[in-house]
């Protein structure tokens with residue numbers, strides 16, 4: 001999405017220096033054409049329904065773009081549900097997951113007549129039935145199963161092992177069946193799973209498909225009219241420039257091998273795959289320093305802007321805009337936050353830089369802005385969407401005054 005012409009850096013058709021004239025760093029930039037291309041290719045290859053996992057990038061402009069491309073929305077909180085509805089996603093294209101749904105959350109989802117509430121515990125099943133009873137409705141539900149599969153990914157983004165907190169243990173199918181039989185206000189029509197993020201190993205996908213087919217059959221055999229089988233998200237993204245991309249066609253071949261003449265529709269709920277590569281984070285160098293022989297570039301973005309490197313030691317490629325200096329230096333790129341873990345990359349060779357120069361942190365369209373905080377009382381970054389030669393600020397940066405004003409000092413302290 002970045003290209004260089006006549007010594008200028010462009011994001012699609014927009015020169016970065018044009019954006020910089022009006023926007024202060026740090027900010028995220030997303031490319032509409034890149035998102036469109038990735039979505040269309042995924043949809044065409046897998047040929048299933050796609051629910052965009054809103055948690056990966058919940059800006060309403062991005063949700064609306066996804067909906068316009070034909071995606072549904074996978075939400076995990078009432079806030080995400082409200083965003084999806086406000087962005088114009090049809091309620092029948094929304095599925096509601098998440099392991100901590102309160103009665104109020106469930107009531108709102110039922111009131112909005114969404115496609116499915118995916119139950120993640122037996123206790124939640126009882127709660128959903130009770131709320132539906134009080135609204136005098138019989139509602140469609142799905143069950144998120146925990147298929148006990150090791151996604152062979154980072155521990156902190158693994159969700160499908162038996163001891164992970166997500167989904168219902170498949171050894172409890174008999175208990176689920178018993179509770180379902182006593183629950184007159186719910187109608188089980190869907191089964192789902194999600195075993196983790198950043199999955200590359202095709203044998204993991206094959207295991208998911210195989211186990212979930214068996215699980216769906218168990219429910220069909222018990223007389224449930226299973227119409228939807230959701231195979232989760234987790235499609236891996238190549239964050240390293242020399243890493244291979246995920247081969248979607250091989251995944252499709254596994255799907256076709258496994259699901260022949262099944263009575264339900266398949267779907268996926270990816271987040272990262274659809275948006276990660278379509279976003280960059282633009283930040284400025286505030287300070288350059290040398291500590292103990294180590295050269296630091298301190299940027300105005302930090303773990304409060306993009307937490308993935310500090311939280312999961314996630315890798316992002318980094319580029320500089322100013323490449324005029326022929327001398328290369330090994331730099332460690334760090335944020336301004338008072339935490340030693342606030343480091344984006346250690347010891348990378350870059351052309352010599354000056355304070356004020358811009359740095360681009362690549363592939364940050366997913367789990368970037370959505371995980372930003374105002375730690376150290378720093379502001380939230382803005383977000384910009386680019387379409388061809390035009391750009392639009394789709395989220396204004398929140399300045400420190402705006403959230404400091406949310407504090408309230410009790411009278412007894414004044």
Ligand SMILES: Cc1ncc(COP(=O)(O)O)c(C=O)c1O
Pocket residue numbers: 053055056074097098159194196197198232233234235269270271272273
């Ligand atoms: C239930 C569920 N579905 C989908 C996703 C999206 O995962 P990814 O962004 O890796 O595709 C997640 C991510 O944590 C999830 O928890």
